[in-house]
Amino acid sequence: MxxxxxxxxxxxxxxxxxxxxxxxxxxxxxxxxxxxxxxxxxxxxxxxxxxxxxxxxxxxxxxxxxSAGDAERLVSDMREALADPIFSDAATPLADIRLAASNAPALARSFLELHSAYRRTHERLASLNAALGHDANTTVQSPWEEVRDFFHYCDNYIDAVDRAAEHFACPDGPRVDAIPRAISALEARGITVQFADITSVREKDGRVITIATHAKKSTQAFQLMHQVALITQNELLEATLDLARFQSSTARAIAKIGLANYFAGAAVMPYKQFLDAAQDNRHDLEILAELFGASIEQVAHRLSTLQRPGAKGLPFFFMRIDQAGTITKRHSATRLQFARFGGSCPLWIAHQAFETPTRFLRQLAETPDGARYLCVAKDVSKQGGSFHAPVRRYALCLGCEVSHAKDLVYADDMELGNPRAYEPIGISCRICERRNCHQRSVPPLERKLTVDLDRRGLLPYDIA
Structure with a gap:
């Protein structure tokens, strides 16, 4: 080849x-x-x-x-945007899109921001009742989307914050247990930490931080490190936010929470030690969770951030979906990019995780561009701590290209060389090119349709 x-x-x-x-x-x-x-x-x-x-x-x-990196993300996002019916019937050649993403990335991002503004305005006008409940300035990107795109185009790796967290967790070389290390650092700043039966997970009142006793140890460690970031690393977080130049104070506040969460994950799982352990244990999520006192979700998310220049881990994609199929967390260091709008492909193994709780599911998948992936999925439940508290359920999906599969324990005994073992999946129905998918929910926006009143196949229409 x-x-x-x-x-x-x-x-x-x-x-x-x-x-x-x-x-x-x-x-x-x-x-x-x-x-x-x-x-x-x-x-x-x-x-x-x-x-x-x-x-x-x-x-x-x-x-x-x-490697492609940002360009691949821009290509995926632009393809989805250009599939919108507002553009001409003739599909924009993929070569032109790649050229724009590679040679004029700033222009490509401006195009995406403009299209996002159009979509929001169009959707609000289409639903008058909803529009009456929003501000008149509908062309401004929502704070949540702005922060999502910030981490998306940073490759989900913030070098200064990651290194600060590593230095905090390993001041003398060996890693120190997260909870005692966090409590010691907070007490040195005159902050008292206590554990109590509270309805929330973490509360701060003046110089007292209260952590819920019902929370798992991994959650307690993460929340304490989050507070450590806000109190001991505030100058670093603010400097990072200044460079990002968010458009609103709300977006800046959301991003600060995201950066504090990033620090927390990187402090619980310091970069070099976590990377070494991941490689030694062939990225076994359960072993890594036990070694670092973290949850399966924290470990999977951390694996997707190991993109330090000169010491990169495997390029993973990671997503979390709720029971409605909505993506609530997403990141990809691979060629595979998630749809910015709508849910994920129903053929993805992540959607089956809710049907088989407590089990790790595996899938060999192939996207329309011919790229092949090993996917691992598992359901997770977050208890509220009491009988009346709601239980939140999610499905996690972690994956990498098959060329890296030998480095994952989850590839054992799978038919990596058998083309028939790969499930044909897509990114989003609106941009998926597969013509005969039995799970298609909407037609692809960049293809013409023909309708035969006297014939019915898998779909009520044929895709040109």
Missing amino acids: ATPKLYAGIKLRETRTRLGLTQKLFADRLGVSLPYLNQMENNHRPVSAQVVLALATEFGLDVTEL
């Missing part, structure tokens, strides 16, 4: 700009001509193996950073 060509013009330009080099000096250091460098930076030529080697040896660049 031919090796795919690597087009990374934007990454080359960013690297050269960060180093403060002219094109001439950069070309000399890479051992190529100035015209050749110019063509690579404009994606008219792929990055050669010689240049990749020079980037690593001359500048110490982690060459994995040259």
Whole structure:
């Protein structure tokens, strides 16, 4: 099989700009001509193996950073947006979309923001009653979506916060147990920690933090580390928020909670020690949860954040869905990208997790672009601590491309080389290209339909 060509013009330009080099000096250091460098930076030529080697040896660049990354996410999001019927009937060529995402990512993001604003306005106008309950300024991105996109395009890895959490958890090298370490740090700041029977999970009143006794140890540790982040790392969190330039105070507040949660997860599961343990135990979620005193969800989420330059873990995707199929958490360091609107594909193994509680389910899946994945799913329940408290149920799904499957314990005894073992899945019905899917809920927006009144197949229409 031919090796795919690597087009990374934007990454080359960013690297050269960060180093403060002219094109001439950069070309000399890479051992190529100035015209050749110019063509690579404009994606008219792929990055050669010689240049990749020079980037690593001359500048110490982690060459994995040259992979598609942001461009793949932008391509997926733009394909979904361009499937909207407001655009012309002729589908935009995928090559054009990739070119825009690679060469003009800022323009592509502006296009996505504009389309998101249009969607919100259109949906509110279509439902007058709902529109009357919203502000007149309907074109502003919602704070929740703005924060979601911030983490999405940061690759769900915040280097400064991650390293601060690692330093906090391992001040002298070995990892310290999370709960005693957090309590000690808070008491050093004059904060008292107590455990009591409260309805919420965590409360702070003045200089007293109360943690619910009914919460699991993993939850108690996470909540204490969250409070540690807010109290001891406030300057770092605020500086990170300043760089993000959120449009509203609400978005900034939501993002601060997200950053504190990020710190908490990284402190409970410090980067290097967690990465080593994950590799040693072939990413067995249960073993990792036991080793680090974390929950299965915390471990799965943490695995999806191991994207530190020069020390990356396996590229995972991670999502959490509720019983209605709505994605409540999502991230992908793989080529697979989740739909920004609507639910996930019903053929995904995650939806079956609710039917088989307490079990780990496995699936070999193939997306319409031919990429193959190993998926692992499990249901999780979050108890409220009393008979009358509601129980929240979710399904978790973690996966990676099959090329990495040998490094996962969940691949054992699976027919990785059998094409018939792979379930054909999609991302979202509205952009899925599969014509004969028996679970299709809506037609694909970028395909014409024909309707035969005298014939009925799997669907009441045929997709061109």
